[in-house]
Amino acid sequence: MGAIPAITLNNAVQIPQLGFGTFQIEPEETRETTLAALEAGYRHIDTAQMYGNEKEVGQAVRDCGVDRADIFVTSKLNNDAHAHDDALKAFDRTMDELGLDYLDLFLIHWPLPGKGDFVETWKALEEIYRDGRAKSIGVSNFQPKHLNRLLQNTDVVPAVNQIEVHPYLTQDDVRAFGAEHDIATEAWSPIAQGKVLDDPTINRIAQREGKTPAQVTLRWHIQRGDIVFPKSVTQKRIEENFDIFGFELSEGDIGEISALNRDERVGPDPDTFNG
Template sequence: MLDALSPTITLNDGHTMPQLGLGVYKTTDAEATHAVSFALQHGYRLVDTAAMYLNERGVGDGVRASGLARDEVFVTTKVWFTDNGYESTLRSFDESLDRLGFDYVDLYMIHWPAPRNDKYVDTWRALERLRDEGRARSIGVANFHAKHLERLLGETDVLPAVNQVELHPWLPQTELTVFDRSHGILTQDWSPLARGHVLDSGPLAALAAKHGTSPAQVVLRWHVQRGNAVIPKSVTPERIEQNIDVFDFELDADDLAVIASLESGERTGVDPDDRN
């Protein structure tokens, strides 16, 4: 069993969260159990799942199979946008907790604002209640534009601890990251490798050769140096180990300029305004 390999970041509510963790999107229960257990035994301490992923049971089993105590692992899950709303969110949370087999989660998130449905403020109020009850240690949002966050800031009492968004060299989300930081919200990056497509870039291959790493490690190091949290997804043991091995080298200003040149605005997922 390896010690934790990722540094932690202190959230605006005082809790700490590992900067780099394991994503399990599009992973079956069985795959999640194996990947989570392996990752936790090899230095990971954060696992990110969601009700929509249909693998919360596998994640919980993986945590238990790892041999680590529950309080050594930071577990995130999320309410799907079709359950946005006060009572429906509370019900969805109970169902997620039951599938995970836990008494609490470390971070509970609104998965999408679904703004045309206009329920994300009531959903957030349900999350505030869950935090007050101690069943969600921290609460946050995913896929929120600044305008969605501004509405929460104006109409509710608790600041999101985390805003998890699609972010990679094609879509660096610089303005949103600055907005988050100015309000004490940590930006956490999903699809950090653009589902692997960005790795075909010749410039990234050159940077990998320069540093004696893989292109994926270069990109993940870029996320880390920006001060964001990041959740690369893999079920392959070798890649799981490689993805967290990014804390012993540093990209210089020239490297960062090369990566900045890759920005295109291209998304691999849905724009939050279009998810309803």
């Protein structure tokens, strides 16, 4: 098994391209599951205020015996805290919950275009970044028009945009906009919460490679250059999803999987979702 590659963000910070997602992991299960991921070799954990499990993620990070500096931890601002002062207070709460001295990456979780103004929210994140309490800041679920508004009205270019991406939603336009502006794409729900795993094309390639459909799908993301953090509470899958660096898909395979796109979301549409 090869080492996890790192992606260099626009502020020179390095992020492991593969991480562990914690959405829908119950708080009671989170410490143990996150410890299992860290034990399997993951060094990047993705949580959010909305997931209600930051405390247990923090416990795992503190208890696992790996140096804090070697683990990349992301959290995200809740949708009810977009006002400037609310965002600062919410960040303080995140740090209390996690029990860590700094965060590696803090994101605005959703743009909420029908509510308030995310430019104000971003200015609060810029303060947190300048104070060094978050080593990088970014956004999630931003469309190019939302990113353009930030680029035109604020100073710090988001380090990442975390968006839904998988073979049924390839997001070519948002990813291209990110690439053009040096904003790394993080692909959430990378296996579409399991929905792509029965796909005949993905299964054919998986059989040929002697890999599972999840491994082939995650490998497709890695070779496209996105950052991924599949979620699983199942030990075997946690290990399986980590074991994707010992094989390579051809350009033809990548093209075939990309051609499965049908603009089908498993989550909300950022243009209409308002929290």
